[in-house]
Amino acid sequence: MLKASDVTVRYGRQTVLDRVGFTLEPGRVTGLGGPSGCGKSTLARVLALMLRPASGTVTLDGHPVRGWRQRADRELRISVALVYQQPRLAVDPRLTLTEIIAEPRAAVGRPDPERTGELAAEVGLTPDLLTRRPHEVSDGQLQRACLARALSLEPRYLICDEMTTMLDASTQAHLVAVVNAYRERTGAGVLAISHDDVLLGRWADSVTTFGRFGG
Numbered sequence: 001m002l003k004a005s006d007v008t009v010r011y012g013r014q015t016v017l018d019r020v021g022f023t024l025e026p027g028r029v030t031g032l033g034g035p036s037g038c039g040k041s042t043l044a045r046v047l048a049l050m051l052r053p054a055s056g057t058v059t060l061d062g063h064p065v066r067g068w069r070q071r072a073d074r075e076l077r078i079s080v081a082l083v084y085q086q087p088r089l090a091v092d093p094r095l096t097l098t099e100i101i102a103e104p105r106a107a108v109g110r111p112d113p114e115r116t117g118e119l120a121a122e123v124g125l126t127p128d129l130l131t132r133r134p135h136e137v138s139d140g141q142l143q144r145a146c147l148a149r150a151l152s153l154e155p156r157y158l159i160c161d162e163m164t165t166m167l168d169a170s171t172q173a174h175l176v177a178v179v180n181a182y183r184e185r186t187g188a189g190v191l192a193i194s195h196d197d198v199l200l201g202r203w204a205d206s207v208t209t210f211g212r213f214g215g
């Protein structure tokens with residue numbers, strides 16, 4: 001389980017999460033909804049070990065998290081992957097799509113070009129797209145690459161933060177199907193964050209709705 005307990009986050013004097021508890025179970029899709037600004041992305045970043053809460057704890061499969069960002073234990077850090085709403089803000093614009101997908105494996109010294117190719121095919125990227133850079137592809141194509149990148153180190157937990165909000169219905173359906181297939185194959189836990197109650201109702205095994213500020 002990926003578990004946040006009593007987590008409080010403040011930005012300056014604004015308390016965004018106030019003693020929030022949240023659990024992500026392996027093998028399940030947990031939905032998280034709620035109004036804009038209620039702290040969903042903030043919780044996502046805490047669970048992805050990218051944002052240190054002011055107080056509270058996070059445990060990952062029983063291991064207490066003691067460091068965040070670069071100070072997080074590497075094995076714990078690569079156990080959780082995050083896909084953002086806006087792929088253009090999440091990639092290095094100088095890299096090709098192949099290099100974007102291969103990035104996490106290269107960073108940990110485990111390059112695997114064959115696996116990179118397989119992942120690209122799974123997310124529906126044709127070979128002609130793989131040599132292009134972000135400005136030469138659509139948002140949907142770039143988001144496909146971001147999902148492949150997120151899956152490249154086989155995370156035990158995958159957080160999809162409004163992953164399909166900007167995309168057309170068929171791309172949305174394909175990316176959700178890729179995540180579902182990954183979950184079924186690996187038993188990973190998925191957090192699906194969305195404003196779209198219909199999507200969450202269809203996709204998630206259970207849905208939590210935050211009130212304003214994590215209530």
Ligand SMILES: Nc1ncnc2c1ncn2[C@@H]1O[C@H](COP(=O)(O)OP(=O)(O)OP(=O)(O)O)[C@@H](O)[C@H]1O
Nearest residue numbers: 011012016034035036037038039040041042043195
């Ligand atoms: N880095 C930051 N610095 C200061 N305030 C921030 C920062 N990130 C988020 N906030 C504020 O914290 C609150 C919660 O933001 P967050 O992005 O977590 O909400 P959200 O529920 O994901 O919203 P949305 O659905 O619009 O993405 C908002 O009021 C936001 O303006």
